[in-house]
Structures are given as C-alpha cells and as structure tokens.
Amino acid sequence: MTISLRWGAATDTGRVRSVNEDSALVEDGLFAVADGMGGHVAGEVASRVAIDALRTNAGQGLAEAVRLANRAVFERAVDDPSLRGMGTTMCAATLVEQDGRPQLLIANVGDSRVYVFRDGELVQLTDDHSLVGEMERDGRLTAEEAKVHPQRNIVTRVLGNEPDVEVDQFWLDPFRGDRLLLCSDGLFDMVDDDVMVHVLRSEPDANEAAAELVTLANEAGGRDNITVVLVDVVDDGGKAEAASASLAGTTTKSRPVERVVRDDEPAEPAPAPSNRRPRAGRATRHLTWRSALFVLALLAIVAGAAGGTWWFARTGYFVGIDRHRVTLFQGRPGGVLFLDPTVEHRTGLRLGDLPPARRAAVEDQHEFTTKAAAERFIDRLRQETTTTTTTTPGTTSTTVLPPTSAPTPSSTP
Numbered sequence: 001m002t003i004s005l006r007w008g009a010a011t012d013t014g015r016v017r018s019v020n021e022d023s024a025l026v027e028d029g030l031f032a033v034a035d036g037m038g039g040h041v042a043g044e045v046a047s048r049v050a051i052d053a054l055r056t057n058a059g060q061g062l063a064e065a066v067r068l069a070n071r072a073v074f075e076r077a078v079d080d081p082s083l084r085g086m087g088t089t090m091c092a093a094t095l096v097e098q099d100g101r102p103q104l105l106i107a108n109v110g111d112s113r114v115y116v117f118r119d120g121e122l123v124q125l126t127d128d129h130s131l132v133g134e135m136e137r138d139g140r141l142t143a144e145e146a147k148v149h150p151q152r153n154i155v156t157r158v159l160g161n162e163p164d165v166e167v168d169q170f171w172l173d174p175f176r177g178d179r180l181l182l183c184s185d186g187l188f189d190m191v192d193d194d195v196m197v198h199v200l201r202s203e204p205d206a207n208e209a210a211a212e213l214v215t216l217a218n219e220a221g222g223r224d225n226i227t228v229v230l231v232d233v234v235d236d237g238g239k240a241e242a243a244s245a246s247l248a249g250t251t252t253k254s255r256p257v258e259r260v261v262r263d264d265e266p267a268e269p270a271p272a273p274s275n276r277r278p279r280a281g282r283a284t285r286h287l288t289w290r291s292a293l294f295v296l297a298l299l300a301i302v303a304g305a306a307g308g309t310w311w312f313a314r315t316g317y318f319v320g321i322d323r324h325r326v327t328l329f330q331g332r333p334g335g336v337l338f339l340d341p342t343v344e345h346r347t348g349l350r351l352g353d354l355p356p357a358r359r360a361a362v363e364d365q366h367e368f369t370t371k372a373a374a375e376r377f378i379d380r381l382r383q384e385t386t387t388t389t390t391t392t393p394g395t396t397s398t399t400v401l402p403p404t405s406a407p408t409p410s411s412t413p
C-alpha cells in the first residue's frame with residue numbers, strides 16, 4: 001500500500017517581533033517546525049541548529065533524531081557563551097512503515113503543535129509542554145482559560161537546555177483527505193480553532209492554506225513569529241473507500257482519529273492511566289462541547305484572572321540579594337500586588353565575592369522558570385567565585401548550603 005503526500009508551508013516574523021526565530025523543515029516524508037527562544041540571535045540559532053540536526057539524523061528514527069537535535073543545540077550553547085540559555089521547541093512528522101502499512105509518526109517537545117484535520121474536525125495530536133498545558137491536562141484550567149492565560153508562554157520542556165530530553169511520540173493511521181498541520185504558537189495563540197477549520201475546509205491547496213493561516217494570525221495582531229506546515233494525504237491506496245464501504249448505513253465514523261501515545265521508555269502494550277498522559281479523543285470532545293462551554297467560560301475567566309494573578313506572583317524564581325547574601329527567591333522581583341517573593345534559600349555568597357560580570361545579573365534579579373535552573377545559576381556563581389577569589393576569612397560557619405548539597409548539621413531536629 002502506498003501513501004502520497006502533498007505539502008505547503010509559510011512562515012512570517014509577525015507584526016511585533018523584529019526577528020523570525022522559527023524554523024521549518026519541509027522535505028518529502030519529513031516535516032518539522034521549531035520555535036526558538038533565547039533572545040537576540042540565540043533563538044534563531046537554536047531552531048536552525050535543531051532543524052539541521054533533525055534532517056541529518058532522520059535515518060536513525062524520528063525520536064532519536066529529535067534527541068540528537070537536542071544534543072546539538074545543547075552543545076552549541078555550551079560552546080558559545082553568547083548563546084547560553086537558548087532553546088527551541090520541535091514538532092515533527094514523518095512517514096514510516098509499521099507492519100507493512102504506512103503510518104505517520106509524530107514527535108514533539110515543547111509547545112508547538114501538530115493537529116490533524118479529518119472529517120471536518122481539527123484534533124490536536126500533541127500535548128503542549130507548557131505550564132498552562134499541564135494545568136489544562138490536570139483539569140485546573142479549561143482550554144479557553146489556557147488560551148488567554150498570562151503565563152501561557154512558559155514552556156516546561158524544550159530542546160537545548162539539558163543534555164538529554166524526553167520526546168513524546170504519536171502514531172496516526174493516515175487516510176486520504178487528512179491534513180496534518182504543524183505550527184508554532186504564533187498561529188494558535190492568535191487564530192481560533194473554528195477559523196482554522198474554515199481555512200482548512202475551504203482552501204484545498206496546501207501552500208495557499210498555509211499562507212492564509214499566516215495572514216489571519218497577522219491580521220489578529222501577529223504578536224509572535226508564525227510558522228505553518230501543512231501536509232495533505234492525497235492518496236492512501238483506496239483505504240478510505242474501503243473503510244467507508246465497510247460501515248455503509250451505520251452512523252459510526254469510518255475513520256476515527258486515534259491518538260496512539262508511545263513512550264520511549266519500556267514499550268508497554270497498554271499504558272496505565274495517569275493524569276500526565278493524554279487520553280485519545282480529548283480534543284474532539286473539546287470541539288463538540290465548545291458552544292456549551294461558552295457560558296461556563298465567562299465565569300471561568302473571572303476565576304481564572306484571580307487565580308492567574310496569584311499564580312503569576314508565585315511561579316518562577318529569581319536570584320537576588322537578601323541580608324547581603326546571594327539568595328534564591330520564589331516569586332517575582334518586587335512582588336505582585338500583596339504577594340511578596342519568599343526566600344527559598346540564602347547562600348553564603350556576597351555580591352562583592354562575585355566576578356564583576358556576574359554582579360549585574362544578580363543586581364537585576366535575574367528570573368528563571370524553574371528552581372533547578374536558578375540553582376544551576378547559583379552553582380555556577382559559586383564555581384566562578386571559588387576559582388577567582390580566595391576564601392574570605394571570618395565566614396566559616398554562616399554558609400547555608402542549598403538543599404541539593406550534603407545535609408547541614410542544623411537540620412537535625
């Protein structure tokens with residue numbers, strides 16, 4: 001059995017940013033979108049390095065190629081201090097043979113998305129690795145709340161920040177008429193699902209449809225870079241007809257979208273239910289209940305605004321000075337409303353101990369999305385201090401070690 005694909009793509013800087021940090025890959029049988037981050041040129045470099053590595057390593061399997069792309073970005077950031085902290089999302093799709101049948105294999109890290117448009121419905125296949133995505137999966141936010149949440153741009157998993165990364169994989173049994181949509185958040189943050197559906201239904205040419213989606217995102221404000229890759233299944237060797245014929249006269253859907261999730265870890269035939277793992281058909285239900293949720297959404301927005309403020313005030317970490325010592329805080333510098341940052345732990349380091357180049361970052365109360373990242377920053381400060389200065393006399397017993405170090409004697413009850 002053979003599958004024929006036709007594809008199109010479009011990308012644009014948008015109306016606010018000055019640089020397009022997105023990159024895309026559009027080759028026969030291999031498609032990807034990467035949304036780089038890191039400021040200045042770093043985001044642009046991250047997404048391009050990732051896409052190049054994906055293409056180079058595609059022969060090793062999709063998930064492995066994404067892991068190697070992660071490694072490539074990570075190593076590039078280690079080699080070049082001006083690129084430190086850069087990262088990129090990546091979603092990718094490829095055609096593979098599975099038990100003699102062509103299948104679409106999809107991989108994802110980050111908050112770019114892969115959707116399938118089938119039978120008039122748009123179904124999101126990937127999970128967003130973002131704080132709001134996790135809250136939505138845990139049932140703490142609705143899809144509508146997530147879409148307008150002030151922290152929706154915080155990504156919880158990216159390529160390039162760690163030497164290794166966990167890659168989500170999904171399989172899709174392709175049928176003629178399917179349209180696979182890969183896109184960066186610059187599209188779905190700006191354009192509603194039903195508007196995307198309208199374009200996908202009315203514009204058959206993949207290039208035209210991709211360009212139209214980018215235009216709509218710009219007309220809605222274009223607040224971010226926008227990248228769209230659209231892959232059409234134009235022939236499936238008669239599979240779609242066979243599926244329809246076998247179900248003629250019934251109301252059952254002939255080609256339900258099944259989101260088959262695969263972990264890279266030990267292949268288990270039936271994954272145990274867990275609130276971290278997605279459930280098949282979730283996005284379909286969301287579309288069907290859309291109108292009924294409208295009234296609830298209004299109430300939810302009010303609650304969400306209050307919760308969002310609290311959440312905004314309490315998420316994130318920064319490194320600053322407290323009692324003349326370099327200190328890790330949880331919260332936002334200066335606080336939000338009456339919600340003040342709290343001291344997570346105070347190190348023994350003084351501002352004056354730090355190399356001059358580092359003092360500015362601490363004085364500016366440099367922010368981090370995760371505690372681990374803030375602790376790594378402090379570890380680096382500590383290393384740089386021990387290599388550049390001699391031990392200061394008189395600070396013997398006051399040093400407070402971070403929780404990851406050996407237990408301090410003072411912690412005994």
Ligand code: MN
Nearest residue numbers: 035185186224
């Ligand atoms: Mn983006």
